Amino acid sequence: MLDVAKQARVPDSRSTLLSVEDLQKTYKTRHGSIRAVDNVSFEISEGETVALVGESGCGKSTIALALLRLIDQDGGRVVFDGKDLDLLSPREANAMRRQLSIVFQNPYASLNPRMRIRDVVGEPIRTAFDVSRREREERIAGYLRSVGLGPEHMSRFPHEFSGGQRQRIAVARALALEPRLLILDEPTAALDVSVQAQVLNLLRELQTSRGLSFLYISHDLATVECIADRVLVMYLGRIVEAGRTSEVFARPAHPYTRALLDSIPIPDPAQRERLKPLGGEVPSPLNPPSGCAFHPRCGRATAHCTGTSPSLELVGKGRSVSCFHNLLETSPDPTSLISG
Ligand SMILES: Nc1ncnc2c1ncn2[C@@H]1O[C@H](COP(=O)(O)OP(=O)(O)O)[C@@H](O)[C@H]1O
Ligand SMILES: [Mg+2]
Numbered sequence: 001m002l003d004v005a006k007q008a009r010v011p012d013s014r015s016t017l018l019s020v021e022d023l024q025k026t027y028k029t030r031h032g033s034i035r036a037v038d039n040v041s042f043e044i045s046e047g048e049t050v051a052l053v054g055e056s057g058c059g060k061s062t063i064a065l066a067l068l069r070l071i072d073q074d075g076g077r078v079v080f081d082g083k084d085l086d087l088l089s090p091r092e093a094n095a096m097r098r099q100l101s102i103v104f105q106n107p108y109a110s111l112n113p114r115m116r117i118r119d120v121v122g123e124p125i126r127t128a129f130d131v132s133r134r135e136r137e138e139r140i141a142g143y144l145r146s147v148g149l150g151p152e153h154m155s156r157f158p159h160e161f162s163g164g165q166r167q168r169i170a171v172a173r174a175l176a177l178e179p180r181l182l183i184l185d186e187p188t189a190a191l192d193v194s195v196q197a198q199v200l201n202l203l204r205e206l207q208t209s210r211g212l213s214f215l216y217i218s219h220d221l222a223t224v225e226c227i228a229d230r231v232l233v234m235y236l237g238r239i240v241e242a243g244r245t246s247e248v249f250a251r252p253a254h255p256y257t258r259a260l261l262d263s264i265p266i267p268d269p270a271q272r273e274r275l276k277p278l279g280g281e282v283p284s285p286l287n288p289p290s291g292c293a294f295h296p297r298c299g300r301a302t303a304h305c306t307g308t309s310p311s312l313e314l315v316g317k318g319r320s321v322s323c324f325h326n327l328l329e330t331s332p333d334p335t336s337l338i339s340g
Helices: 002-009 060-067 090-097 117-128 133-146 163-175 193-210 221-227 245-250 255-262 303-307 334-338
Strands: 016-029 032-045 049-053 075-080 100-103 181-185 213-218 230-235 238-244 313-316 319-321
Touching: 016 060, 016 213, 032 060, 032 075, 032 213, 032 238, 049 060, 049 221, 060 181, 060 213, 100 163, 117 133, 117 163, 133 163, 163 193, 193 221, 213 221, 221 245, 230 245, 230 255, 238 245, 238 255
Parallel strands: 049 213, 049 230, 100 181, 181 213
Antiparallel strands: 016 032, 016 075, 230 238, 238 319, 313 319
């Protein structure tokens, strides 16, 4: 019957909200071209948190800016809710744009120091929604409440707040657009460690209560483990590994992922056989290495790796890796051997 096929598809697939296909961005600088994003593809489902991780300069923020249409990409497509963002009429584009919202890394730089909090949070409401002044005030109070601030904060200026509070204000401002996807670009990197956990908890609560999707950008894998359903690991503009966070953290496939994980404190180090720590610097994007860009820092690199660039290959359900000597092949999961 017709219904059967329909039902069969439903259970494990939440619907795709964002689909990025072969995104490319090269910056032209005085010193040469920088291929900041090189053929990156990924999807985010409704209500899902996907983390984008990698060292500074690997292209994370460039992806965020391209998704928000704050920079023009050189190639590829961004499809949001089934619509190609480049093919929308100006009116559709406006409506679509407010469904994606961002919280930037630095709440000291991202809040206008001359605006009262009422206006910081009220501005997006004014531009995106045709509501009365009174309704707007009520919404502002509501968003501030949802991030743990009170109406008494409305007439204050950003400098009167701590870093953690400022980031809460930035989150309230992002929520004011009523987005479906929130891009969080290193949202806790500028905060004290003690405050980081509070902000992350707030974000998780908001996601559950509002059914938001998150693109969580970070170079800090410790926070990724507690917030993300899936993780995309980037190196020099490319995704080198992707998979469910729990699986990637338990058994990283790419030597780079492994090195990143080995550089964070873990409860039981005996669980992981040690690999060489991540040595060396990120290579200059102006002059990237030949073959696999990670080869100069990789303990497993062979002559093949220096000459040929690996592509991102599927190595399991929802799991892909771009490496000729990936760690899953040499240390297979015993359960996968049993199941054949
Ligand atoms: N506006 C720009 N002009 C030239 N190069 C840029 C610009 N923005 C970023 N880059 C370069 O592009 C690369 C990726 O940067 P970015 O996306 O900010 O990485 P990340 O957010 O992962 O630190 C880096 O090499 C960076 O120096
Ligand atoms: Mg960045």
